[in-house]
Amino acid sequence: MEKFVLKNPDSFNLEHIFECGQCFRWNRIDNNKYIGIIKNAVIQVEKNESDYIFTGEIISNTNSKNDILSFDSIIKYYFDLDTNYSLYKEKLSKIDKYLEQSIKFGEGIRILKQDLWECIISFIISANNNIPRIKKIIEKICYNYGEKIVFNGNDYYSFPLPEALSKATVDDLRTLGLGFRDQRVYNTTKKILSKEVDLCAIKNMNSTEKMREELLKLDGVGPKVADCILLFALKRLDVFPIDVWVRRVMNDLYIHNENEEKVNKKELKELAESKFSGLSGIAQQYLFYWKREEGKGA
DNA sequence: TCCCAGGCGGTAG
DNA sequence: CTACCGCATGGG
Numbered sequence: 001m002e003k004f005v006l007k008n009p010d011s012f013n014l015e016h017i018f019e020c021g022q023c024f025r026w027n028r029i030d031n032n033k034y035i036g037i038i039k040n041a042v043i044q045v046e047k048n049e050s051d052y053i054f055t056g057e058i059i060s061n062t063n064s065k066n067d068i069l070s071f072d073s074i075i076k077y078y079f080d081l082d083t084n085y086s087l088y089k090e091k092l093s094k095i096d097k098y099l100e101q102s103i104k105f106g107e108g109i110r111i112l113k114q115d116l117w118e119c120i121i122s123f124i125i126s127a128n129n130n131i132p133r134i135k136k137i138i139e140k141i142c143y144n145y146g147e148k149i150v151f152n153g154n155d156y157y158s159f160p161l162p163e164a165l166s167k168a169t170v171d172d173l174r175t176l177g178l179g180f181r182d183q184r185v186y187n188t189t190k191k192i193l194s195k196e197v198d199l200c201a202i203k204n205m206n207s208t209e210k211m212r213e214e215l216l217k218l219d220g221v222g223p224k225v226a227d228c229i230l231l232f233a234l235k236r237l238d239v240f241p242i243d244v245w246v247r248r249v250m251n252d253l254y255i256h257n258e259n260e261e262k263v264n265k266k267e268l269k270e271l272a273e274s275k276f277s278g279l280s281g282i283a284q285q286y287l288f289y290w291k292r293e294e295g296k297g298a
Numbered sequence: 299t300c301c302c303a304g305g306c307g308g309t310a311g
Numbered sequence: 312c313t314a315c316c317g318c319a320t321g322g323g
Contacts, residue, residue: 021304123304130303133321179319184306222306243304288304301323311314 013108184220
């Protein structure tokens with residue numbers, strides 16, 4: 001059993017991080033406890049006073065030789081613990097009262113640095129789908145093609161590497177309930193495995209545009225999915241993925257078009273860029289979480 | 299029963 | 312270039 005303690009962190013709230021719509025593999029156990037899978041590690045996080053206790057298990061993955069990261073370094077990287085959010089928050093809060101309020105509401109949000117490959121497949125599955133079903137499909141993929149990890153007597157499954165997922169035929173994927181996304185996942189897996197699209201190369205690019213261009217070559221990756229991947233796996237904080245919630249909150253706050261659906265993407269992107277400058281991606285997460293949670297309650 | 303869900307790819311104008 | 316439409320599936 002691995003263990004790591006994070007003492008009194010700034011800008012760190014489990015519910016804000018895991019429920020703000022960026023990830024699919026974390027499950028709430030109770031108010032102060034979540035369990036999730038990062039690469040080939042099962043991780044449990046529990047809040048205790050102002051500290052966070054991480055426990056878990058790592059399995060050595062026979063297929064990849066480069067996953068020799070320690071428990072601590074997996075967590076530090078994934079939660080991006082070296083980044084100081086107070087600077088972002090300070091900058092964004094000054095923009096207007098909406099940002100100020102949304103940041104107060106979701107003060108503990110952090111943008112995770114998720115695995116690129118997993119993020120690509122997950123967001124291809126997200127197309128024209130709902131979050132509970134997206135999570136179910138991903139769990140099935142992991143159960144069938146991932147590796148088993150035992151933690152506290154329970155079985156968990158890692159997200160399969162491209163080699164493992166390439167064993168699935170289109171029909172196999174259809175059986176898992178992917179629907180019309182089966183062919184897209186199949187084709188994308190092949191393209192990545194053959195390095196027709198080279199994920200390592202993408203990680204090393206320094207231009208967001210170049211990265212996006214590469215991602216768009218993948219079947220099932222369009223503008224929205226590409227932006228989610230850029231933000232949630234490659235930490236491009238300047239991108240602005242537009243979904244129905246973001247469109248809604250931006251229209252409500254800034255545009256006031258009677259017909260929300262008429263607000264076009266280009267207009268939204270330009271507005272976001274001019275308002276939030278290089279921090280559109282983070283601003284979007286605060287606004288998204290604020291508006292969505294507000295809608296759930298009263 | 300119908301409608302929708304964190305779009306995309308294809309086709310037509 | 313923009314505008315639409317079909318797409319599998321499960322839940323409300």
